[in-house]
Amino acid sequence: MKESLSIHISDEEIQNLNKMIYIQYGYDFSDYSLASYKRRLSRIMINFKILNLTDLEYKLVEDELFFNVFLEEVTVNVTEMFRDPDFYKCLRRDIIPQLSTYPMIRIWHAGCSTGEEVYSLAILLKEADLLKRSLLYATDINEDVLIKAKSGSFSLELMKEYNENYKNTGGLFDLSDYYTVKDDRAIFNEEFRNRMVFSPHNLIQDKSFNEFNLILCRNVLIYFNRDLQNRVIKLFSMSLSSFGYLALGSKETLELNGVNEEFELVNKQQKIWKRKK
Amino acid sequence: MEEKEIIVFGGSAGSVDVLLSILPKLPVKFPFPIVVVIHRKDMDDSVLESVMKSRCQLNVIEIEDKTFIKDGTIFLAPAGYHLLVENDYSFSLDLSEKINFSRPNIDVALESIVNIYKNRVIGILLSGGNEDGARGMKLIKDAGGLIMIQSPESSSVPVMPKSIESLVEPHNILSPDEICNFLLSKSLSCNKRVFK
Incomplete structure (x- = not known):
């Protein structure tokens, strides 16, 4: 049609x-x-x-x-688990070992949509044996998607593709080790949800609410104009601890926005920056 | 801002070879921006970019969100995103659902480009195995722009260039060499004007 x-x-x-x-x-x-x-x-x-x-x-x-x-x-809600496997591979290899030096790891997933990427990151943290001392704050402007995210229940038919993504991040196990099947749903284990806090947050109007070691905001800024992108990046800067990391979507950049003096590039390909101090 | 034209290539299966036979011949002072919107697998991104970069005289950029459009540059639409153009002549990207199984979708990109560039669009539809692009080409022509297709005989997969026939008549039907010559003469006549 x-x-x-x-x-x-x-x-x-x-x-x-x-x-x-x-x-x-x-x-x-x-x-x-x-x-x-x-x-x-x-x-x-x-x-x-x-x-x-x-x-x-x-x-x-x-x-x-x-x-x-x-x-x-x-508010476009297209997402998937381990979207861009190379990005997650880089988190696993370069960023998570750095995070492991903190006694308590605070992560903010801004614009988390239905949560697929939050669970993806939680799995990496578990495999690095850091999940127990991590807290993942997952926010979105839309409360309906947060309800879905909180349920940790995703369509079973997508798991084959997600498992491939997972393997491509360097995953040694099988995604099915982390969920149980009920009807046509894959329900992720309680231990992941226990480390997550879901809350509505509007990047356009709400303020900084905590200090994080890592902020992920992937494929959200593409929907904002340059002015708003700048304001949101300032908000992230204010919400990061010293040397905290900021990860954007693979086609997003701080370079055009003239606010990058506060950040140092960590990985150009994977769009990861670090707060300078 | 000067009322400049923009050249847009659309294509799918069999289009990369054609682009590689045309774009490397364009000179460094090519006076228009060139946008390439083709269907490719998500993985090919950096491969296509580096092949293009190594062969073309013109600057090749893979578009990121809010990249400004400028002359003498080849802009590649990244796989996995729809390509749109903003009022300030920058690109923006959109991850919303695929249209007719494609993202980038050529119709979506052409429509957005026509919204901003009006009658200053030259659309060139190359080889491909589906019908994406035909409706976008019609929009270009309706707005007063110029449309041409790769001749079906010269296309390894002629479905895409042929698909526009039922919708709109192209101004030109050309082989890859003829497309190249058209662009070269277009570039010469434009530069002559500037240097007069």
Whole structure:
């Protein structure tokens, strides 16, 4: 089936929509990257057969439940376990041994979506025998995805692919060692969830809430414009301990943003930086 | 900002060889940005980039989020992301679901490029085994830009260039050599204007 291409939306219409959403729901989308935000809006309108932006605005004002659907659609939630295996291999080889020097390891997974990458990291920590003294804070703007993340239950049919990813990170065991199967779900062991704290956090409006040794925020900044990226990177800088690590998505960079003086590059390919002091 | 054109290649199976027969011949002072949006496996990223870099005279950049578009540069769309263009002439990337099994999707990229560059887009669709790109090419033509396809006879997999036939008539149907000559003469005429 051919999908129809997108609906034309003007910048002014977007500003009006954003104002309404901010007033009614308190979410500020005004510094989202315009091209992808427009694309999300147009896809929502096509999927729900909404003809123009006024109708979308009307539906959002009327229907709070629809706003939740909207939020889920606008904040892209595509993720997988051990996404980019080479990145996890690098964590395993270079970063986790450094973290092991701390008595208590605090990690923040910002924009964790449904949690696949949080469990991935927890598995690496367990294999380095560090899970017991680690705490993984996993946050997202969207509370619905956090409920899924908290359940630690993922579709069983994806496990074959995830196991391949896991092996490619240098994993010596089998992913199935870490979950039990119930119906068509793989439910990850309690010991992982016990070290995780799930909480809503909005990178755009909320403040720093702890000091971390490692912050992961992968493929979230691509949806933000340059100004907002800068503000979020400042927030990360404020939330890192001295020499704490920051990991971004494989096509994201601090270099364009003029805020990199606080960071030193650790791995260019895998997009890992370290706070200078 | 000067109203400059942008050249976009789309392609899939059989397109890398064609690109490698065209792009290395383009001179260092090539006066337009060139964007390459092709389907490839996630793994090939750095391989394609280094092959291109070693053969091309032009600067080759694999696009990262918010990379600025500039002339005389070949920009490769990274595998696994949709490619979009922002108002400030920078690229942005998007990880949302695949469209017709592809990400980057050529239609998505072309639509976003047309939104910003309007009638200043030259779209070239190469060899490929699916129909991605056809609707994007129509958008380019509708906006007043120029579209051309690799001739089906010269394409190792002609499904992609052929697929536009039912939607829109291309301005030109060219062999790889002819595409190269077109770009070279385009570059010469543009530079002449500048140096007059």
